[in-house]
Amino acid sequence: MAEIYQRDVNLEDYDPDLLIELYKTMVKIRSFDENLIRLMQEGKVSGFYHSGIGSEGLSAGSITKLLRDEDYIYYNHRGCNQKIAKGVPLSKIYGDFLGTIEGTTKGLGAGIVHSADPSRGVLGQAGTIGSQLSLAVGSAFASQMKGTDQVTIVYFGDGAASRETMHGSLNWAKLYNLPVIYICENNEYAISCHVSETHGVKAHIADWSEGYGIPNCVVDGNDVLLMHEVTKEAIERAKKGRGPTFIEAQTFRHRGHFEGDPYDYIDKAVLQDWKDNRDPIKNFKKQLINSGLTTEDHLINLGKQVEEEILQAIEIAENAPMPERNRIYEGLFA
Ligand SMILES: Cc1ncc(C[n+]2csc(CCOP(=O)(O)OP(=O)(O)O)c2C)c(N)n1
Secondary structure, three states, rough: OOOOOOOOOOOOOOHHHHHHHHEEEEEEEEHHHHHHHHHHHHOOOOOOOOOOOOOHHHEEEEEOOOOOOOOOEEEOOOOOHHHHHOOOHHHHHHHHHHOOOOOOOOOOOOOOOOEEEEHHHOOOOOOOOOHHHEEEEEHHHHHHHHHHOOOOEEEEEEEOOOOOOOOHHHHHHHHHHEEEEEEEEEEEEEEOOOOHHHOOOOOOOOHHHHHOOOOOEEEEOOOHHHHHHHHHHHHHHOOOOOOOOOEEEEEEOOOOOOOOOOOOOHHHHHHHHHHHHOOOHHHHHHHHHHOOOOOOOHHHHHHHHHHHHHHHHHHHHHHOOOOOHHHOOOOOOO
C-alpha cells in the first residue's frame, strides 16, 4: 500500500530565494485565477474555466526551481497553475482566454484546454480527460531514445485516474523505465462524483501504480515544501535512469468544477476546513513569518508587486488585436 510521504522540513535548511520564489509563484497563480474570474464576470472572457484556487502548492512545489525549459509537462484542465509555474508569460495565458493574438494560440481563443508552449516544455493537455497520460510516455520515450536527461511530468485528476489510459501509460512507463513522473491531483471530486464512487482501489489512487512496480507515495499536495521534496526525489530517480514515480497529491478545490457550478454537492464544513486550515498560501506564509526569514510587510509588498504584474499582463493581452481571418489556416496540415 502507498506510504504517506513525510519529512521534517526546516526552513533554515533552504535557500531563502527558493522559499520566496515558491511563495511568490503561489501568490501569482492565485491572483491570476482571481483576476480571470473577474474578467469572466465582466463578460470579457467566455467559455469554461476550471479554477485552481486552493491547489497552488501542488504546482509551485513540483515545478518552481526544479524543472528547466527543456523538461516537459502535460497539464490538466485545472492547469493554469502549472503553466504559470513553468514560466509561460501571464499575458500569453490571458491572451488565450481573451482570444487575442497575444495568446500562445495567436488568437484561436483556446482558453485552457488546447494551448501549448513548446519553447517552455509545456506540451499541452489533450481534448479528453486523461489522454495526456498516453502522450506523456511518448515524450519520455523520446528523451530516453535521444539520451537526454529531460524529465516529463504529467498532471491529472482523480477522475482522470479512473480511465484506462492511466493503466496503459503506467505499464509502458515501467516496461521501458521511462523518465516520467505522474502527479495525480486528488481533489476528491470529478465534477460531482466523490473519488470513492469512481475507483476500485479503496485506500489510495497511488495503489494502482504498486501493481506496475512503480515507486509511489501519497503526499499533502497543499504543503509546498513537501511537494518540492517529493518531486525533487522523483526527478533525481528519473535522471539516474531509475524510471517512473507516481505521486498522489491530496488537495481540495475551493470553487466548483467550473465557474458557474453551484458546488452544492459537497459538505460545506469540509470545504471551510480546507480553506481555514489547509490553504497552501496561508500556511506557508505563517511558516515563513514564524521562521523569522521574512516579515508580514515584506510579503504584503510582494503580493502588491505580483498584482501589478498581473494587471500589466491583462493590459497587454486585452490591447492586442484579434487575429486576421487567415489565422485559421496557419498550422493547418491536410
Ligand atoms: C474522456 C472524458 N470523459 C469525460 C469528460 C468530461 N469531464 C471534464 S472534466 C471531468 C472531471 C475530471 O475530474 P478530475 O480528473 O478529478 O479533475 P478535476 O476536475 O477534479 O480537477 C469530466 C468528467 C472529458 N472531458 N473527457
